[in-house]
Amino acid sequence: MTELRLMLVCLVSLTGLAEGGDWPQFLGMNRTGTSTETGLLKTFPQDGPQVVWKTSLGTSMSGIAVAGKQALTLFQDETQQFAVSLSTENGQILWQTALAPAFENGMGNGPRATPAVAEGRVFVMTGEGLLAGLDAATGKLLWKVDVPQQFGGQAAEYGVACSPLVSGDLVIVQAGSEAAGIVALQSASGKLVWKSRSGRSGYASPVLLTLAGVSQVVAFDAAGAGGLDPRTGAELWQFPFPTEYDCNTACPVQVGEREVLISAGENHGAVILQLTRSGDAFEAKPVWSSLGKDSQLRAEWQTPVVHNGHLYGLDNSGSAGPITNLVCIRLSDRKTVWQKPRFGKSNLILADGRLWITTMKGELVLVEASDREYRELGRAVVLETTRQAPSLADGRLYVRDDQHVICLDVRGSR
DSSP, X not given: OOHHHHHHHHHHHTTOSOOTTOBOSTTTTTTSSEEOOOSBOSSOOTTOSXXXXXXXXXXXXXXXXXXXXXXXXXXXXXXXXEEEEEETTTOOEEEEEEEEEOOOOTTXXXXXXXXXXXXTEEEEEOTTOEEEEEETTTOOEEEEEEHHHHHTOOOOTTOOOOOOEEETTEEEEEOOSSSOSEEEEEXXXXXXXXXXXXXXXXXXXXXXXXXXXXXXXXXXXXXXXXXXXXTTOOEEEEEEOOOGGGOOOSOOEEOSSSEEEEEETTTTEEEEEEEEEETTEEEEEEEEEEEGGGOSOOOSSOOOEEETTEEEXXXXXXXXXXXXXXXXXETTTXXXXXXXXXXXXXXXXXXXXXXXXXXTTSEEEEEEOOSSSOOEEEEEEOSSSOOOOOEEETTEEEEEOSSEEEEEEOBOOO
């Protein structure tokens, strides 16, 4: 790396968590899969959105975090897993840091988790559960912790998919042991601050929500969901939601001041929990559930999004989701407003009143977030097979497959 390039990246890393248009962690700024950006494409040109750059990497299921002039992700070659920083301007590699041996799994090889960027540091989780903190400017390894080994847990069967959550000066992840289901480490050193819950890991990433007026980490592991005090790890509430193969994967979604939705595939379904508070005590009770083979929503590994009182998500029908429908559910009465049957396995985010969807076939599909009917606005093949949701920052959409990271210009008329 040249001295000039290093200086430029250092300036970016010193700006703190992220700039206004950034996508600094899994599912964006607030981990809701929603961007506040406007002025984006309303349909696609004939050949699809303009490709700004395309960079070849290696095997990975990791998404892309964007902070300042850096796009950060994980990948592996034949021997090792790496964290890597790409220039958002041209896709050139700014730095890459080896983390662990290559990870192999019958459900797909490579790391699964998405980096998180905060206060000049990058936090990453490898496929077998190595959590590491790196300097965002240089990629220098600051600390690393083998989470399953240190806390006596076992990596989930299909690999560790929990993306690190940063809360203040803490990094929070699933640990998956009887003594420590969820752990919080100091972001500067990797030292343990607290541990909480008990039991095996699922595949979901924790989220930071304010429910019933109280800020809390909502974790969704193999046994179910629970709220934790982000400062101490004290358990505020819990709700059992076991699924076959421990496949709790989609993040919890806040759908009201006191309400949170959890959902899982494998023909399991969805529940909306309402929190009531009495002093320091909380209780989580289901106010709506739709379970089993006739459920309205079985989010396999795709986190739904909320827009104007409606929930948009991918409903995976059958074991392992052989049929995937795109659905819109009205939150006021929990009725399905519309469904696009057999839409196909996909992942989605929301921006500028539209759903930006990447399909496993490599398509980018633009759908209006309509509360009346399915309205497709654009469709283009932009990559190869993928499971990752797109990332959006500063009018650019970042997508990836096992071979490439691709930056697309999705700004509207200019």
